[in-house]
Amino acid sequence: MADLNSSIDPQFLREEDLRQGIELLFYAYRDFTGEPDAILDKHDLGRAHHRVIYFVGRNPGITVTELLEILRITKQSLSRVLGHLLEQDFINQRADPADRRRKQLxxxxxGKALEHALTSTQMDRFARAYxxxxxxxxxxxxxxxxxxxxPEDRPRVRPATVRTSNRR
Amino acid sequence: MADLNSSIDPQFLREEDLRQGIELLFYAYRDFTGEPDAILDKHDLGRAHHRVIYFVGRNPGITVTELLEILRITKQSLSRVLGHLLEQDFINQRADPADRRRKQLxxxxxGKALEHALTSTQMDRFARAYxxxxxxxxxxxxxxxxxxxxPEDRPRVRPATVRTSNRR
DNA sequence: TAATTAAGTCAATATGGCTGACCTTAATTC
DNA sequence: GAATTAAGGTCAGCCATATTGACTTAATTA
Structure with a gap:
């Protein structure tokens, strides 16, 4: 790659600043998963279960394939975790009436109660930071x-709520 | 917690916006680890090795205990990964002359070459986004x-480089 | 000298990824 | 209608990385 410390680059593209960004992302992700993990432990669930619960809650009726695309794991990996959540009645499935091979989750x-307990710790953290x-x-x-x-996973909707500056 | 959608809250604290933040952090972290993971595979190393290489590179002479505090894993977990990196000569250790119990990594x-290969993919991603x-x-x-x-892990130094607006 | 600290080690266990093979059911296409 | 394709599930095994707990060694400090 090109020399990051080139004199023509804006200062915020210097290696030092880029590394700080990398580290902030690492620390933020580490801490942002800490509180839910503690709650999950009590239910004998792991972080993988949280991700499934979160995205099913966020996308009611999502299919297994759609979930796989979000999580970027294999069907077999998801199957174990999802099976567990179905057994324990955190998640329900029903056949899609339009295509009965698909199961809507x-x-x-x-499940909603657990989702709320988990996500509210993360929303609290974001709300404070925001x-x-x-x-x-x-x-x-x-x-x-x-x-x-x-690019393909960037959120499509641009919330009206954050229109606080008059750029563009 | 209090009603997040209370009318007195600024709009960016609405549940919808907080959830968008949560999801962005998830997707960003997922994608930010993807490229290094592919490089690591070729060396038969995993993400855990990357984290060790990164933080040793960033903090030359760091001790095992200090590394554990950053990574928030157990000594036993680190030991396997670090042992591997020592065996394969990605990392060197030497006793701290001031306290010979401590090993400076x-x-x-x-190791520097690998660190650069791994981190440069992440720096490129950050540089483009920035x-x-x-x-x-x-x-x-x-x-x-x-x-x-x-709070205890927030970066202490405030880089002069990002003083671009005259807030505060 | 005794206590503490840093590091390492052994053993067992759990989670959450992976590949590969295979099956069922349903939809689509020839 | 038969063959093919697609979605989903299942079984089996493997591997990386995390955990707890108990213990050792060496060096420093009180």
């Missing part, structure tokens, strides 16, 4: 993170 | 992520 009431940083910083946070995500 | 030339988002967004990104990290 939804959270049960029990409040402290301010709306303009939140918009920057969003813009940078979207740039880090692979 | 550094990257070998081979460039597209702009200096102001980068500053917001930093501010929010720091708020998500547990």
């Amino acid at each position: 939804t959270l049960s009431e029990k 409040r402290e940083a301010g709306a303009e910083a939140v918009e920057g946070f969003r813009r940078v993170l979207i740039g880090i995500v692979e | 550094t990257l070998s030339e081979k 460039r597209e988002a702009g200096a102001e967004a980068v500053e917001g990104f930093r501010r929010v992520l720091i708020g998500i990290v547990e």
